[in-house]
Amino acid sequence: xTQSGKFAQDPVHVERAEWKRQQTxxxxxxLLTVVSPVFLLVLWEVLSRTGMMDIRxxxxxxxxxxxxxxxxxxxxxxxxxxxxxxxxxxxxxxGVIPGIIVGLMMGLFTPIRHFVSPLVMALxxxxxxxxxPIIIILFGIGDLSKVITIAGxxxxxxxxxxxxxxxxxxxxxxDVANNxxxxxxxxxxxxxxxxxxxxxxxxxxxxxAIALLTIVAAEMMGATSGIGYLIWTSYxxxxxxxxxxxxxxxxxxxxxxxxxxxxxxxxxLPWR
Amino acid sequence: MPPKIEIxxxxxxxxxxxxxxxxxxxxxxxxxxxxxxCLVGPSGCGKTTLLRILAGLEKHSAGTFKINAxxxxxxxxxxxxxxxxxLPWMTVKDNVAFGLSMxxxxxxxxxxxxxYYLEKTGLTQFASLYPSELxxxxxxxxxxxxxxxxxxxxxxxxxxxxxxxxxxxxxxxEELLSIWAETKKTVLFITHSIDEALMLSDRxxxxxxxxxxxxxxxxxxxxxxxxxxxxxxxxxLAAQFVDIWQHLQKEVQKSRT
Numbered sequence: 001x002t003q004s005g006k007f008a009q010d011p012v013h014v015e016r017a018e019w020k021r022q023q024t025x026x027x028x029x030x031l032l033t034v035v036s037p038v039f040l041l042v043l044w045e046v047l048s049r050t051g052m053m054d055i056r057x058x059x060x061x062x063x064x065x066x067x068x069x070x071x072x073x074x075x076x077x078x079x080x081x082x083x084x085x086x087x088x089x090x091x092x093x094x095g096v097i098p099g100i101i102v103g104l105m106m107g108l109f110t111p112i113r114h115f116v117s118p119l120v121m122a123l124x125x126x127x128x129x130x131x132x133p134i135i136i137i138l139f140g141i142g143d144l145s146k147v148i149t150i151a152g153x154x155x156x157x158x159x160x161x162x163x164x165x166x167x168x169x170x171x172x173x174x175d176v177a178n179n180x181x182x183x184x185x186x187x188x189x190x191x192x193x194x195x196x197x198x199x200x201x202x203x204x205x206x207x208x209a210i211a212l213l214t215i216v217a218a219e220m221m222g223a224t225s226g227i228g229y230l231i232w233t234s235y236x237x238x239x240x241x242x243x244x245x246x247x248x249x250x251x252x253x254x255x256x257x258x259x260x261x262x263x264x265x266x267x268x269l270p271w272r
Numbered sequence: 273m274p275p276k277i278e279i280x281x282x283x284x285x286x287x288x289x290x291x292x293x294x295x296x297x298x299x300x301x302x303x304x305x306x307x308x309x310c311l312v313g314p315s316g317c318g319k320t321t322l323l324r325i326l327a328g329l330e331k332h333s334a335g336t337f338k339i340n341a342x343x344x345x346x347x348x349x350x351x352x353x354x355x356x357x358x359l360p361w362m363t364v365k366d367n368v369a370f371g372l373s374m375x376x377x378x379x380x381x382x383x384x385x386x387x388y389y390l391e392k393t394g395l396t397q398f399a400s401l402y403p404s405e406l407x408x409x410x411x412x413x414x415x416x417x418x419x420x421x422x423x424x425x426x427x428x429x430x431x432x433x434x435x436x437x438x439x440x441x442x443x444x445x446e447e448l449l450s451i452w453a454e455t456k457k458t459v460l461f462i463t464h465s466i467d468e469a470l471m472l473s474d475r476x477x478x479x480x481x482x483x484x485x486x487x488x489x490x491x492x493x494x495x496x497x498x499x500x501x502x503x504x505x506x507x508x509l510a511a512q513f514v515d516i517w518q519h520l521q522k523e524v525q526k527s528r529t
Contacts (some may be wrong), residue, residue, distance in 0.1 A: 176370075
């Protein structure tokens with residue numbers, strides 16, 4: 001008996017069954033992404049409740065949730081989060097806007113690039129946090145010193161990515177602009193800016209992550225409010241449940257900001 | 273009427289660390305108004321350099337060239353680039369309108385010209401798509417529509433169909449010829465395909481390998497539209513094919529030694 005006789009079936013039917021199998025597989029894989037954080041939380045809960053993990057250092061998630069609720073009701077969370085978000089927003093903008101401007105100038109004008117890029121390369125490795133004591137002396141322990149610290153950290157990835165974005169525009173598009181007689185301002189708005197935008201947005205995405213890392217550290221030192229302050233004071237008072245609430249808030253906002261920026265990316269780059 | 277394009281003793285030298293390379297040597301040629309001329313030569317012979325000089329994208333080292341304008345408000349030339357020449361961040365429609373909007377043509381003129389050439393190239397239903405959603409053939413249609421919509425004195429084409437498969441290539445060649453027949457623009461078209469040159473041109477200019485010079489000129493006095501089957505069957509054209517082929521072969525051999 002031949003094989004073809006044995007498996008004689010409608011080919012459409014065969015392929016549809018295969019397609020369904022693929023669909024089920026894809027759905028299961030999607031499920032995994034949802035399951036993984038839940039799995040981690042359950043594991044944590046079990047381990048700390050059974051005493052396999054030291055409950056003093058790793059309070060169970062349910063206990064953290066309860067603390068979160070208490071802090072939420074007392075208004076402490078709203079206060080600290082509000083202060084931190086305000087500083088992040090201002091610092092982020094104060095870093096991103098000059099970053100874009102300087103980056104575009106570097107990308108568009110070769111002499112500026114030659115002059116500025118060694119400065120950027122030399123200053124970038126210095127952690128802004130290492131300058132925090134000076135920043136605090138100069139600008140006080142209020143919002144301004146935090147804003148400046150964040151701006152300083154966000155500036156560099158944005159500058160570098162913006163300049164790289166302009167430089168990486170395919171040469172053929174410059175030829176097209178020249179051949180069709182684009183003026184300087186037309187070149188900027190129709191070629192340089194849209195051409196640089198994808199890489200520029202990567203830099204802004206990176207800047208966003210850095211802003212969150214920076215705010216916590218900046219508020220641990222010389223601050224009287226904010227998520228970082230909450231984490232630091234809870235830690236010093238050994239209120240680790242409160243500390244975890246602070247950490248979770250940071251993680252939550254990092255996630256939200258990433259989603260927002262990805263949405264912005266979709267909006268600004270419909271051609272991708 | 274004076275010739276549309278006059279090139280006189282044009283020479284281009286590139287200076288590199290290792291010395292200098294003469295890409296074009298004493299090129300002299302004239303192209304009449306409304307003529308479709310193909311420039312055929314082995315790769316690296318400087319044909320693209322010649323086109324880029326005419327397109328204002330490269331400066332020549334010596335000699336002169338002139339594109340005679342009929343109307344002063346028309347742009348002198350527009351180029352159809354090799355693949356990837358359309359802007360990925362603009363829709364098909366904005367790409368086709370690019371030249372017109374760069375020279376700030378009135379809005380109604382832009383809308384009319386763009387719509388006309390979108391229709392001519394069969395792109396009307398794709399007008400609001402981005403290039404990433406188009407096939408290679410469609411992208412080249414956008415590039416051609418953009419050049420024609422700009423209404424230049426002459427059209428420069430740099431191997432626009434080189435990256436397409438044979439079938440698509442024939443379709444686009446036919447479409448190009450039908451738009452060209454309507455507008456009677458002067459065209460200088462670069463290709464390394466002899467078939468393409470036989471199919472499209474009034475005149476074929478053969479270039480030598482480095483330093484690039486015009487070594488032969490072949491007239492193709494055949495009515496259009498031409499069919500590839502006819503070109504292959506016709507003994508006279510077949511002989512011309514062999515003749516051009518041998519010339520190119522010789523040039524390639526020469527450049528290898």
